[in-house]
Amino acid sequence: MTRRLVAKQNLNRNPIDVAFRFLTYRPRSESEVRRRLSRQFTMMQVDETIDKLQERGILDDSAFANFWCSNREQHRPRSKMMLNQELRSFGVSGTIAKEALNMIDDETSALNAGRRYGRRLSTADQQSFYKKMMNHLHRRGFGFLLTQKVARDIWNELSCPADSDIYGNTKEQQPKN
Structure with missing residues (x-):
């Protein structure tokens, strides 16, 4: 056997090592770790490992x-x-x-999701913008009234930027008094 294969087999014999390796990719819930460990170890070993990880504050x-x-x-x-x-x-x-x-906050989340997606729709006409934006937000779990409001707000932001007046003139284009 190669050295790499032997090392891999030795790692998989200790449940705490398997758990640490599993937790290196991203934080996990207790249920995820328990499910992963139960594939290779007895329930008693899994319970002991979970307890150790919780005592150390890792899980x-x-x-x-x-x-x-x-x-x-x-x-x-x-x-x-x-x-x-x-x-x-x-x-x-x-x-x-x-x-x-x-x-x-659902409204803030919807605005963040909508602004990110709205940049891609900047060339769309108003009707297709509303349809695509509302579908996008709805797929992310937001309700109809909120998606409608956010789509309207983002359309207004994109069609009338903050540094322009209600006619779409930027500050440089605005007449001077």
Whole structure:
């Protein structure tokens, strides 16, 4: 056997090493780690490993939920409802998910998602802009009234930038008194 194969086999014999390796890619929920370890180890070994990781503060569902929500908010904004579903699918309890979601504001998230997508639609006419923007936001879990409001706000931002007047003239083009 090669040295690499022997090293890989030795790593997989210790559940704490497998858990550490699994946690190096990104923070994980207790349920994810438990599921991963249960493929290779007995339930007693899995329980001991989970307890050790929790005692050391390495495995914490609350910290994971906060990380997940802030990461999603920053990179791929979603509605509270959709984030709650994602957290629940990771095995995070409802109370922990609810606490983590308290820092999320649906309107701000929708605006962030819409602004990012709106740049791609800058050449679209108003009707297709509204349709595409609302569909985009709806796929991210936002409700109809919110998507309608955000689509209107972003259309106004893109069609009438902040440094222009209501006629679309920039400050350089505005008549001087």
